[in-house]
Amino acid sequence: VEGSQAAFDAELFHSRTNHPAVSGDWRLRTHEIQGGGVRSEALVLAGKVQWPVSGESPGIRSLESFFDRLGFDWTGAFERVAAPDLSLGTIECSGAWKGSGLNCALAYREDSGAALRVEGRLNPETRQVEVEVESGVELKRALVWVPPETRHWLDQLTTETPPSLGVTARFTLPIEFGENAEAALLRSLSLRGRFAFGAGSFGGVEFTECNSEVLYEEGVLGLPNLAISQGVSGSRFDGSINFQTGEYSVSIDGRFDPESLTPALGDAGKDALAIFEFSRPILLVGEVHGRGLDLKELRVELRVSAEKFLFRDANCDSVSALASFDGSVIRAVEVAAARGDERFSADLVVFDPMARTIDVTNGISTLDKEVLAHWIGPSVQKQLEPYQFAAPPKVIANGRFPAGDERVADAEFKISGRAFNYWRLNFEDVSAELRWKAKSLSITNMVASFYGGKLDWRGSFDFSVRDGANFEFLGRFTDADFHRLMTDLMLTNSPLEGVLNGKLAITSANSDDWGSWNGFGNGTIRDGALWDIPIVGVFSPFLNKVVPGLGSSRASAATATFRITDSIIHTSDLAVRSPAVRLRYQGQVDFDGVVDAEMKAEILRDVWAVGRMVTMAFWPLTKAFEFRVTGTLNDPRSMPHFVPQVLLLPFQPIKTIKEVLSPAPPP
Numbered sequence: 001v002e003g004s005q006a007a008f009d010a011e012l013f014h015s016r017t018n019h020p021a022v023s024g025d026w027r028l029r030t031h032e033i034q035g036g037g038v039r040s041e042a043l044v045l046a047g048k049v050q051w052p053v054s055g056e057s058p059g060i061r062s063l064e065s066f067f068d069r070l071g072f073d074w075t076g077a078f079e080r081v082a083a084p085d086l087s088l089g090t091i092e093c094s095g096a097w098k099g100s101g102l103n104c105a106l107a108y109r110e111d112s113g114a115a116l117r118v119e120g121r122l123n124p125e126t127r128q129v130e131v132e133v134e135s136g137v138e139l140k141r142a143l144v145w146v147p148p149e150t151r152h153w154l155d156q157l158t159t160e161t162p163p164s165l166g167v168t169a170r171f172t173l174p175i176e177f178g179e180n181a182e183a184a185l186l187r188s189l190s191l192r193g194r195f196a197f198g199a200g201s202f203g204g205v206e207f208t209e210c211n212s213e214v215l216y217e218e219g220v221l222g223l224p225n226l227a228i229s230q231g232v233s234g235s236r237f238d239g240s241i242n243f244q245t246g247e248y249s250v251s252i253d254g255r256f257d258p259e260s261l262t263p264a265l266g267d268a269g270k271d272a273l274a275i276f277e278f279s280r281p282i283l284l285v286g287e288v289h290g291r292g293l294d295l296k297e298l299r300v301e302l303r304v305s306a307e308k309f310l311f312r313d314a315n316c317d318s319v320s321a322l323a324s325f326d327g328s329v330i331r332a333v334e335v336a337a338a339r340g341d342e343r344f345s346a347d348l349v350v351f352d353p354m355a356r357t358i359d360v361t362n363g364i365s366t367l368d369k370e371v372l373a374h375w376i377g378p379s380v381q382k383q384l385e386p387y388q389f390a391a392p393p394k395v396i397a398n399g400r401f402p403a404g405d406e407r408v409a410d411a412e413f414k415i416s417g418r419a420f421n422y423w424r425l426n427f428e429d430v431s432a433e434l435r436w437k438a439k440s441l442s443i444t445n446m447v448a449s450f451y452g453g454k455l456d457w458r459g460s461f462d463f464s465v466r467d468g469a470n471f472e473f474l475g476r477f478t479d480a481d482f483h484r485l486m487t488d489l490m491l492t493n494s495p496l497e498g499v500l501n502g503k504l505a506i507t508s509a510n511s512d513d514w515g516s517w518n519g520f521g522n523g524t525i526r527d528g529a530l531w532d533i534p535i536v537g538v539f540s541p542f543l544n545k546v547v548p549g550l551g552s553s554r555a556s557a558a559t560a561t562f563r564i565t566d567s568i569i570h571t572s573d574l575a576v577r578s579p580a581v582r583l584r585y586q587g588q589v590d591f592d593g594v595v596d597a598e599m600k601a602e603i604l605r606d607v608w609a610v611g612r613m614v615t616m617a618f619w620p621l622t623k624a625f626e627f628r629v630t631g632t633l634n635d636p637r638s639m640p641h642f643v644p645q646v647l648l649l650p651f652q653p654i655k656t657i658k659e660v661l662s663p664a665p666p667p
Contacts, residue, residue: 005031010049023050026072033078040078045093047074053099067124068099088141100124110137114162127173133193135165159200167193167214191216206230206260212237219244230257233281246292252302255281271353271403277310286322300325304332314371315339321349328354335363342367342392356404360411363397379406383441383463386422393417399436407438420448424488427455439464443473451488453479453500461511468512472519474505482525498528498556506564514591515567522561530558535595535629535636536576536583560585567591585629593633598641601625 012024028045052069073096081088088108095104102122109115120131139159172188174181196211212226219242226237235254242248258278262270286302305320316339321332330353335346348361365372369389373381399411416431432446439462446457459473482498502523509517530536560574567590574585587597602625631637 012049021052024048026074028076038081038083040082040091041080043076043078045074045076047072047076071098072096086140108137108141114138116141122173127175129171129173131169133165133167133169136162138162139165156203157200158202159197161198163195163197165193165195167191167195169216187218189216190218191221204262228254230255230260230281233257235284248288248290250288251286252288253285255283257281258306271351275312276306277313278306279308280306282306296327298325298327311337312375314374328352339367339371342371344372351403353403355408356402357408358401358403360397360399360401363395365395365397366392367395368392376401377406379463380436383461383469388421389417390419390421391417393420409436409438411436424491426451426488432457450477450480451484451500452481453477455480459506465510468510470508470510472507472509474503476503477501482528495532496529498525498530498558500525517564517567517591520561520563523559525558526556528556528558530556530576534634535585535597587629589633595629595631595633595636597629599627599629599638 007029008027010024010026012022014022025048026046028043030043031041033040033043049070049072051066051071053071073094075092075094077093078091081091090108092107093105094107095102097103101124102120104120106118107115108117114137116133116135116137118131118133120129122129139154139157139162169189169191171185171190174184191214193214194212195214197207197209199206199208200210201207202210207228207230209229210227212223215222215224220240221243222240224238226239228235228237233255235252235256237250237252237254239250240248258273258276258281262273283305284302286300288302289299291297301322301324303320304323305318307318309316309319311319316337319335319337321335323330323332325331330351332349332351333347335344335349337344342365344363344365344367346360346363348359349363350359351357352359367375369384369387369392370381372395373384394416396414397411400408401411402409413434413436414431415434416429418429420427420430428449430446430448433444435442435444440460441463442458442460444458446455448455448457455475455477457473457475459471459475462470478501480500482500483494483496485500486494486496500523502521504519504521506517506519509519557577558575560571562569562571562574564570568588569590570588572586576583576585582602584600584602585597587595589595589597626641627638628641629636629638
C-alpha cells in the first residue's frame with residue numbers, strides 16, 4: 001500500500017493510580033492511497049486506544065505482552081474510491097484490536113440500496129485471517145480487488161441486475177513480507193460461499209438465472225452444484241477452474257437452447273450447428289475440459305439428445321449421440337435418428353470443419369430416399385431424383401461426404417429396397433453397391449427382379465463434364481415377361497407376349513445428348529406373340545394373301561445381335577420365327593424410331609427336319625418376299641425389292657392401294 005501526505009495525531013492520558021496505563025483518542029488522514037489497482041483519494045480514520053484493556057498493568061515485559069493487553073478501535077472511510085473504468089465513491093470502515101485478535105469491517109452502499117459488506121478477523125497467534133463478504137452490488141464493484149488473472153474470467157460475466165454474493169475467505173499471513181509473500185498468501189487462500197445471478201451471460205452464452213456454491217483452494221475455483229436456467233430449460237454443472245494454469249473442467253447435465261451456445265462454440269461448433277434448426281432445447285450430459293480460451297486445448301465428451309428439429313431443412317423427430325471434440329474435429333458415436341417410422345444410425349460420424357468433410361462409419365438408413373439424398377447434399381439429390389422407391393430402402397453407407405467441395409467425396413453405399421422405379425421401368429426389388437468418389441459415381445453388383453425375371457447391371461457416371469454426365473453401363477436380363485415390360489414402356493396394355501433374355505452394353509454416352517450413345521448387345525424372345533409389333537405385323541396381310549394363315553401363325557420367337565453408334569442401332573441378324581415363316585432383318589433404327597432396313601421372309605424355314613430343304617426349294621419364290629422397310633417402328637413402310645408394286649395390289653389393304661394409284665404431287 002502506498003500513500004502520501006499522511007497526518008496522524010493522538011491525545012493520550014496516563015492513569016494517576018496505574019502509571020504505565022494509557023488511554024486516549026487518535027486520528028489518521030492520508031491523501032491518495034492505492035494498492036491492487038484500487039485508488040482512494042483519501043483515507044480518514046478516528047478511534048480510541050487503551051492499554052491495558054482491563055485490570056492493572058503488570059508492566060511491559062515484552063512486545064508480545066504489550067500487544068496482548070492493547071486495545072484500540074476505529075471508524076472511518078475511504079473517500080472517492082476508484083478502480084480502472086469504475087468509480088465507487090465512499091467506502092466506510094471500522095475495526096477493533098483487543099489483544100486476542102483484530103476485527104475490521106468495510107461497508108459500501110449505493111443509492112439504489114444495494115450494499116456491500118466485508119468483515120475480517122485476524123488471529124495473531126496463528127496469523128490466520130478470515131474474511132466474510134456479503135454483496136448485492138454490481139459484480140465488478142464487489143470484486144475490484146481481484147487480481148488481473150482472475151478478473152480475465154470474471155470480465156466474461158455480465159448480469160442485468162446485481163448478483164447476490166456471500167463468501168467466506170481464509171488465508172495465512174506470511175511471517176515476512178518479502179518478494180514471495182503474495183504468492184505464499186495466495187497459496188494459503190481458501191474460499192467457501194454462494195452466489196445467485198438473474199439474467200445475464202458468460203462468454204456470450206445467455207442465461208435467465210444462475211446460482212451455485214463456490215469453493216476455492218490452492219488456486220482452484222470450484223462450482224460444485226452450479227444451476228443455470230435458460231427460459232423454461234435448466235441445467236446443472238459441477239466445474240472447476242485452475243487460475244494458475246488456466247485449466248478448467250466441467251460436468252454438464254441439462255437442457256440448453258442451442259442458439260444461445262453459439263458464442264462459446266468457436267468456428268467448428270458454429271459450422272456444425274449451422275445445418276440444424278432446433279425448436280426445443282437439447283439435452284447435454286457429459287464433460288468439458290480445456291485451458292483458457294484456446295480452442296486447441298478444448299476437449300468435450302457429451303451425450304446429446306434432441307427432438308423436433310430440422311437437419312438441412314428436413315424434419316427429424318429425434319436424434320441422440322455421444323459426441324466429442326478434441327480441438328480440431330467433432331466426433332459422434334452411437335448415432336441414432338428417427339423420422340416417423342424411418343431410422344438412421346451410425347457407429348461413428350466425424351465432422352472436420354477445416355477440411356469441410358463428414359466421415360461416416362457403418363451408417364444404416366431406412367429413411368425416405370429423398371430425405372437421405374437431401375441430407376447428403378444437393379448434387380446427390382439431383383442425380384438420384386429419377387430413381388424412386390415406393391417405400392424407403394435400406395442403405396448402408398461408409399466413407400467421406402462433403403460439407404462443401406464435392407471433390408473430397410469418397411463414399412460407398414449398399415442399397416436394397418422394394419418397388420423401385422426408373423423412368424417407365426418398374427422393379428419388384430433391387431439391391432446394388434455404389435461408390436461416390438469426387439465427381440464420379442459407379443454402381444456394381446446391381447441385382448433386380450425384372451418383370452418376373454432377373455436383371456444384373458453395373459455402370460459408372462462422370463459428373464465432372466460441363467453438361468450432364470458421361471456414363472457407361474452393362475445390363476443382362478433373363479426370363480423377363482415381355483408383355484409386362486412392353487405394357488409399362490408403351491403406357492398401355494400391350495398384346496405382345498414372350499419371355500425376354502439379352503444383354504445391353506453402353507460403352508459411352510452423355511445424359512444431356514440423346515445422340516451420343518454407343519454400345520452393343522443382343523436379345524432373344526421365346527414363347528411370344530409378336531405380330532402386333534408394327535414392324536413385324538406390317539407383313540402379316542401380305543403373307544396371309546399368299547398362303548391363308550401364313551401371316552397369322554404364332555410368331556413366337558426372335559433373336560438379334562446389334563451395335564449402337566451415335567444412338568443408331570445396327571443389326572444384321574434380327575430373326576422373327578413362326579412355324580410357317582421366318583422373317584430376317586438387317587438394317588438400322590435410331591433412337592427416334594426411324595427405320596432403314598431390309599426384310600426377307602423364308603417360308604416354312606422353321607418346320608422341323610425339312611425346313612431347310614423347303615426353303616431351298618422355294619428359294620426363287622423367296623426373292624418375292626424381300627422388302628425394304630422405312631418409316632418408323634410404330635408406322636413402318638415396306639417396298640419389295642424384286643416385284644413391281646402394281647402386282648402387289650391384290651395383297652395390300654385398300655388404303656395402300658389408294659396411295660399407289662394416287663398421282664404424285666406436282667413438283
